[in-house]
Amino acid sequence: MPKLTLNNKSYQCESDETVLDTLLSNNVDIAYGCRQGGCQCCLIRSPKQVPPSDAQKGLKETQQAQNYFLACMCKPTEDMDLAEVGAEGLFFDATVDSLKSLNPDTIELILEYKDELTFKPGQFINLKREDGLVRSYSIANLPSPEKKLELHIRKLPNGAFSEWVHDYLEEGHVVSLQEPNGDCFYISGKPEQPLILIGTGTGLAPLAGILHDALMQGHSGPIHLFHGSRDVDGLYWVDKMKELANRKENFSYTACLSGDNVPDGYSAGRAHQVALDTYPKLDGSRIFLCGHPEMIKETQKKAYLAGASLKDIHADAFTVSSDKTN
Ligand SMILES: Cc1cc2nc3c(=O)[nH]c(=O)nc-3n(C[C@H](O)[C@H](O)[C@H](O)COP(=O)(O)OP(=O)(O)OC[C@H]3O[C@@H](n4cnc5c(N)ncnc54)[C@H](O)[C@@H]3O)c2cc1C
Ligand code: FES
Known part of the structure; x- marks a missing residue:
């Protein structure tokens, strides 16, 4: 079995365990959230060994070149030396500015930050609770001198973090957040390109950010937003x-x-299906998909088959941690 070495201590990986599993079962303090490669908060580095490529998916080229990888996605095949566990140093404080209901299950959370923060609307941040629980939320607003972040958070039944946000957080509370991440944002340079935005539930948060950014930057091509839910x-x-x-x-x-x-004024069907029926040919379009992971997987495939280039399909899957113990 491969062995992990960190701070002069060694840990044995059991078969089929990820680096994250091994570290957690040995009580090593490492931040983590989704456990599915989505939030990037379990970032870690292997200075000597090149990590498996699957564990580096979604990381910046500069991070890959430095052997950073995601601990939750890495099943080691050889002994590994580890360094710079998690992104602990990258968390900083923000204050709750306001909370407002958007629908029976969803609130708008506005955070005010003091530090310098560079973000593109549509990217996501990781929020951390005092006990270390981390979850990702997408940014719905444009950067402004007021230094605020707008997040839309849906309360999931028995959802550890979302229930805490809905039931406990109040104006003035301090939360920790991590540098924005993700590549689901408006890209300038092709102002005439058709943009198709498809989202379910709070998938509207990043899509609203992308939409406002595109309009602010003078995008002249057609932009069509499809927002879906059950009711x-x-x-x-x-x-x-x-x-x-x-x-x-x-x-x-x-x-x-x-x-x-389906009352008047609404279209019947799932958002991605309505969008694909409306636009059966997607050659030349840029597609943004945000929300339920299954919807995203299905639409990525269908959009590609309808002619969209893979590099023009941007997706943010709102993966939910599969492990209820975290
Ligand atoms: C890149 C990224 C961006 C995200 N952006 C947002 C965002 O902008 N807004 C937002 O609200 N969330 C967003 N999420 C999801 C968010 O990070 C959390 O996973 C979510 O809030 C649930 O966390 P929790 O701790 O409340 O639930 P957990 O305690 O982790 O568990 C949730 C439980 O609910 C179950 N469950 C899963 N999906 C559903 C569902 N659809 N309905 C009912 N039960 C379900 C799970 O099986 C699990 O048992 C994003 C996720 C990622 C990876
Ligand atoms: S990417 Fe590893 S915990 Fe989210």
Whole structure:
């Protein structure tokens, strides 16, 4: 069995264990969240050995070149020396500025930060609770001198972090957050390219960020946002988006409902299906997909088959930790 060495201590990996599993079972303090390669907060480095490529997926080239990898995605095949556990040093404080209900399950959380923070709307941050629990949330707003971040957080039944945000957090509380991450954001340089934004639930948060960024940067091509949920209560900002679509000639908005009750003004069906029916040919379009991981997997495949280039399909899967002990 491969052996991990960290700070002059060695840990034996059991068969089929990830580096994260081994470190946690030996009580090593390492930050982690999704355990599925999505949040990047279990970042770690192997100065001497090149990590398996699967464990480096989604990392920046500069990080890959320095042998950084995701501990939750690495099943070691050889002994590894480890350094710089987690991104602990990269967390800093932010204060809760306000909390507002967006729909029965979702709140808008505004955080105010003091440190310098560079972000692109649509990227995500990792939030950390005092006990070390970490979860990722996407940024819905544009950077501004007020130094605020807008997050949309849906309360999941028995969701450790989302229930805490909904039931405990109040104005003035301090939370820790990590540098923004992710590559789901507006890319300038092709202002005429059609943009198709597809999201479920709080997937609207990054899509709203991308939309506002595109409009702010003078995107002139058509932009179409499809936002879906099972029923009307699962959506939010319907009137706000309709009003924006009335004001902006190049912006269209479709609210989609996959349940049985579909009132006037909504499209019947799942958001990605309605979008793919509306645009059966996607050659030349840039597609942004945010929300449920299954929806994203299916749509990535279908968008590619409909002609979208892989490099033009950007996705943020809101993976939920599969381990209820964390
Ligand atoms: C890149 C990224 C960006 C994200 N952005 C956002 C965001 O902007 N807004 C947001 O709200 N979340 C977002 N998430 C998800 C978020 O990070 C958390 O996973 C989520 O809030 C649940 O955490 P929790 O601790 O409350 O739930 P946990 O305690 O981790 O567990 C949730 C439990 O609910 C179950 N479950 C999973 N999905 C559902 C579901 N759809 N309905 C009911 N139960 C379910 C799981 O099986 C699990 O048992 C994002 C995730 C990633 C990776
Ligand atoms: S990427 Fe490893 S815990 Fe999220």
